[in-house]
Amino acid sequence: MSEIKTQNVHIDSHEEHHDDHAHHETFISKYIFTTDHKMIGKQFLMTGIFWALIGGALSLIFRIQLGFPEADISWMRPMLGEWITPEGRLDPEFYLALVTMHGTIMVFFVLTAGLSGTFSNFLIPLQIGARDMASGFMNMLSYWFFFASSVVMFSSLFIETGPAAGGWVVYPPLSALEQAIPGSGLGMTMWLVAMALFIVSTLLGGINYITTVINLRTEGMSFSRLPLTIWAFFITAVIGLLSFPVLFAAALLLIFDRSFGTAFYLSDIYIGGEALPQQGGSPVLYQHLFWFLGHPEVYIVIMPAFGITSEVISTNARKPIFGYRAMVGSLLGIAFLSFIVWAHHMFVSGMDPFLGSVFMLLTLVIAVPSAVKVFNYLTTLWKGNIVFTPGMLFSIGLVSLFISGGLTGIFLGNSAIDIQLHDTYFVVAHFHLVMGSAAFFGMMAGVYHWFPKMFGRMINAKLGYVHFWLTFAGVYLVFFPMHYIGIAGFPRRYYTWSSFETFSNIFQDLNAFVTIAAIITFAAQFIFLFNFFYSIYRGRRAPQNPWHSNTLEWTTPIEPGHGNWPGAIPTVYRWPYDYSKPGAADDYIPQTVPYSETPESNTDFENELAALEKESGVEEVDETKE
Amino acid sequence: MDNTLLILGAFGAILILVILITVFRVITLVDVAKGSDKKRASGSNFNNALLMPIFGLLFLGGIFYYSWASFEDYKLPVASDHGVKTDELFWITMLVTGGVFVITHILLFWYSWRYRFSEKKKALFYPDNTKLELAWTIVPAIALTVLILSGLFVWNDITADAPEDAINIEVMGYQFAWGVRYPGNDGELGDYNYQLIDNTNSFGVNFNDKAALDDFMPLKLVIPKDTPINLNIRARDVLHSVFLPHFRVKMDAVPGMPTNFHFVATKTTDEVRSETKNPDFKYEMACTEICGRGHFSMRLEVEVLTKEEYKKWASEQKTWVNMNQDYFTEGNGKRFELPKLAEEGQENEEKLSVNAAL
Ligand code: HEM
């Protein structure tokens, strides 16, 4: 009860706030230093799109190297300058820098900030019935820390010694010693600074998401009535809060090792003609710390995509999501397990093989809740009435990609098999399907689905279909062949394989094919970009509830202002998945419709709830319907 | 030249933009004319639904075809005892996951087509089914347990302590090559210390240790068939990783933390040559941990001989001490106490050639 009271107080004070703000909203307070969660969400989205383009472009450069190692690429010199050798080839060190920056950008800046940042911000208050985040100011800070981090990371691309080049995992000693690779000089320093800022941003955002979900749910919005999107964002934020500080610590110790002569990660090193004084550190320690974040991080990336997909699939299959409890349960299970599987990235790092056995066990356990999710999605489609919006297409694509990529995890999680597959292209195939592509598809599903809410206009569906089919075929053509290349033993992060007879004379054609597919897939994204930006201004005006959806965000005005609902915040009476309920006239019943208004479709239990609604007198009942 | 490229690029971009805008306009107009923007699901819904099974067919068909057709390319010959077992695990897992892959994808693409939208239909309200959910939690759990257990036995065998009679060979990674060191006649690798490393003594071998005197360091890794080999792995600058693809061997080389991997090779180089009908076949060692500029070129040739051939080869190798006598008379090696050791007398004097070094 007391919870509800504070809620009301908050609402009132906010309404006043809202009113006197609206009058002197300037360009700066509206678009730049905004505290409105919707605008902050859009800021994250725009920055995420920018980074996706950069990250994608970098990958094309190294894909050209892999597909056409003999090609003369002097034409890139105006852009890349000295990184193109006099013979017109890519510099091998810059190749590594490209791989490193591509990974860092995609994992953190696109699929963490761009995905969680966009949708947690945009959807949490709208779907739980809140005027804004718990702290709009912290939320604003979260974006601007991300922006600062982006500026530093982006600048590092242009410095003379090149950006960080030790792989996105930046294992020391390589990342600690400038003598080992020039990218470990200033470039690595900037990488660390950018990541520190990034972590601050993530934590500020995460604290806000958690607080908001716990405290600001509207009346009737119990946890068991939360849309799965919110569950996913909530749990993601908790994982982030617990794991990112560990990366921060790892980075901090690395900074000490780099600049202050400590030896957390360094020992017995002879490099550049001299034996370094550091002794007693352990490079394996860094790997443990990194993957303690790193593995949860991959779930931080995929869980919001799961949430979005659950929502979109249920809405467009016109069916309740199958097994709501199991869906929440599997999210919780994955979240918990994601903290105790990290060492599966280290089976052959030299750690105690017994640990390897333990982590193999735990890793394969995590496949169970993942499988449950897939089966539940399939059953949700079964006997549905499926409307293929672009959002729905991307959600179905996600399910396919998650299956394809998840299954290869079962090979890798088996330490005996992983001996051969570790650090080959098989791993690259695995995580680009299960994480990269699947999360990207989740993000796209979200953009297409909530575009009308974000901009008050419809995004062109037909261009969306073209975008989907090209991208769906494209990512499979790019990443599926990598399985074969990996099974043949090709190591990853190789500038070329021609030094080895084992890896020469095969698959050069396949690598060229992959490169061409990558270029086409990348080009297809410009269809989306055009559609996105053009529709913001020229799209058809959005109706109130374009997808006939149950969740609260569609009860706000078509273009909600600061504070989201002009009047009181609606009360919630039911879960968000009453689609195609037997007896109901429509194939959806929004969360704001009380049971007492739907006697024709209520179950016995819901009739009891309807009676309670009457007692508390929350809503007048339409007697005539009975 | 550069400018024309830029102008062409800009021109192309504008052209594409104009095309996209036109397409966008046309689609919008057609939708309005047909009234399909008001409908729940227009003709596109049918097309998208139909594309699903078509895509599914091409997708699964393509995978099966390519997996079949290029089998010879991606199937890497296996030449170690444990490799046979891990390959077996790999293919068992392939069978299990392949089945799941095909079934789930057929369902996914079939349902998408079968249950496409129709105004006349209503979806089935089917929020849960505890039994079903329990079933598909437990069945994968059991399947995974079987996979885990079979993996566990193999893993434990592979990572058990090396057998007593294994030949210890040291492999050291550095930017950007591999060094190998053999224990010599005494079967024992001499001590090392990274602070003793210099331009000549790249391993940092401590030549005050008697066991080091007969160590030899050839330019390739040569091993006998059917004999347990224990690789003593280390790195002297950054992380590297020993990868012997044909032997299914991989282990990181870590500065400051020696690691090891033992295995038994089952085929000599010659045997694989006749088996694959490739007279130039060579085993190779690669690096699989990013280590800098030359990461992609850290190649070491590996040769497997019969036991007899190996014995002969090993007996022909000159010790490092013998090969680098200048080092001890003029170079940094003066700091070692070779003379004293020589006086104590070694069993294999002429081979060691310590006296010769003085
Ligand atoms: C079905 C459950 C899964 C299992 C059993 C599994 C297992 C593994 C294992 C053992 C590795 C290490 C492979 C190696 O380096 O040798 C790995 C790598 C990876 N996995 Fe998964 N995985 C699963 C699902 C996922 C999901 C859902 C994601 C992300 C959303 C993901 C993302 C990654 C990434 C990013 C890497 C590679 C990191 C790197 O080395 O750069 N995995 N996975």
Ligand SMILES: [Cu+2]
């Ligand atoms: Cu992991």
Ligand SMILES: [Cu+2]
């Ligand atoms: Cu390397």
